[in-house]
Amino acid sequence: xQTVTQSQPEMSVQEAETVTLSCTYDTxxxxxxxFWYKQPxxxxxxLVIRQEAYKQQNATENxxxxxxxxxxxxxxxxxxxxxLGDAAMYFCAYRSARTGGFKTIFGAGxxxxxxx
Amino acid sequence: xxxxxQSPSNKVTEKGKDVELRCDPISGHTALYWYxxxxxQGLEFLIYFQGNSAPDKSGLPSDRFSAERTGESVSTLTIxxxxxxxxxxYLCASSLEFGRVAKEDGYxxxxxxxxxxx
Numbered sequence: 001x002q003t004v005t006q007s008q009p010e011m012s013v014q015e016a017e018t019v020t021l022s023c024t025y026d027t028x029x030x031x032x033x034x035f036w037y038k039q040p041x042x043x044x045x046x047l048v049i050r051q052e053a054y055k056q057q058n059a060t061e062n063x064x065x066x067x068x069x070x071x072x073x074x075x076x077x078x079x080x081x082x083x084l085g086d087a088a089m090y091f092c093a094y095r096s097a098r099t100g101g102f103k104t105i106f107g108a109g110x111x112x113x114x115x116x
Numbered sequence: 117x118x119x120x121x122q123s124p125s126n127k128v129t130e131k132g133k134d135v136e137l138r139c140d141p142i143s144g145h146t147a148l149y150w151y152x153x154x155x156x157q158g159l160e161f162l163i164y165f166q167g168n169s170a171p172d173k174s175g176l177p178s179d180r181f182s183a184e185r186t187g188e189s190v191s192t193l194t195i196x197x198x199x200x201x202x203x204x205x206y207l208c209a210s211s212l213e214f215g216r217v218a219k220e221d222g223y224x225x226x227x228x229x230x231x232x233x234x
Contacts, residue, residue, distance in 0.1 A: 035222045043205060045159075045225035091158060093222075102147055102213060103172055104223065108158040 002027045004094050006107035013082045014115050020067075021077045021110050023092030030054075031097040034068065034075045035104070039089040048090070051075065053097070079112075087114040118142075120226035122208050128232045129198055137193040137229045141210030148191050149223060150183060151207045159207065165191060166213065198233045205230050 003026045013019035025034070036048040051059045051068050058066050063083075067076045079086055092107040121140040129135050141148050150162040161175040165185045176182070180198075185191040195202055209223035 033222075037222070037225075042227060043207075043230075044227045045207065045209070045223070047222040047224075050222055095222075102149075102166070102211075103161055103164055104149070105161070106151075106159040 002029070002094050002096070002105050004092050004105050004107035006092055006110050008110045009108075010111045010113065012113040012115060013079070015082055015084060017082055018078060018080045019082055019112065021079075021090050021092075021112070023075045023077070023107060025073050025075065025092070025094050027073070027094065027096075029096055029098060033095045033097060034066075035093040035095065036064070036066070036075075036077045037091045037093060037106075038086075039091065039109070041088075045091070049077065082114050084114050084116060087112055120208055120210050120224050122206075122226035122229050124229055125227065126230045126232075128234060131200060131233050132197055134194065134196045135198055135231065137195075137206050137208075137231070139191045139193070139208030139210075139226060141189070141191070141208070142212075142224055144188070145210035145212050145224070146188050147211045147213045148185060149209045149211075150191070150193050151209070152177075153205045153207055153228070155204070162193070162206075195231075198231075200233045203231055203233045 005024045032053045034051045037045045038048050049061045063080045065078045089109045091109045095104040123138045148165040151159040163183050164172040168185045180196045183193045205228040207228045209225045211223050
């Protein structure tokens with residue numbers, strides 16, 4: 001079974017600085033998708049960025065980028081120029097690309113604090 | 117609709133009562149998912165629907181939990197004889213799927229129902 005591990009329960013960053021959130025996963029599959037979701041106090045999960053395992057190039061979405069290391073099964077999220085609105089819970093997630101594999105598995109989350 | 121809608125937003129119930137939680141997915145989204153999030157924890161998968169069938173209900177924690185879906189529309193999660201450990205936020209998500217292989221898109225989530233069993 002696949003697992004997703006986020007080893008940092010909490011992280012803190014100064015406004016305008018850069019922070020990296022860690023995520024590792026375990027799978028025997030070769031084709032899958034990885035995601036980072038943000039959950040602000042409103043509770044609604046928002047998709048931040050996604051990565052397809054067969055793509056070597058790291059995904060980037062504005063101030064958000066990932067460092068995808070497939071061999072190491074690592075998928076970290078880098079937030080540049082941190083803003084107060086980035087404060088939230090961040091969840092790393094895994095989804096199989098095999099036939100019928102629709103379920104997404106989430107890590108335990110990392111709470112990010114942004115200091116003014 | 118424009119987004120995934122869940123109701124009620126908050127529900128307080130007495131231990132032993134039954135509750136129904138509702139999810140209205142994005143129109144046209146064939147797949148629907150229920151997750152449970154206990155306080156300060158990650159998301160725990162409960163059940164997945166493709167259309168109105170549930171190919172994966174492996175996450176339902178006990179036979180007190182059941183869910184149904186009408187066509188590719190509304191889903192209801194029912195918890196019978198609620199217990200205090202059922203207190204959590206119940207999140208619903210939907211996605212557009214074709215065939216039997218997941219697309220690379222992520223889910224669209226609702227804002228959840230916070231259930232408190234007293």
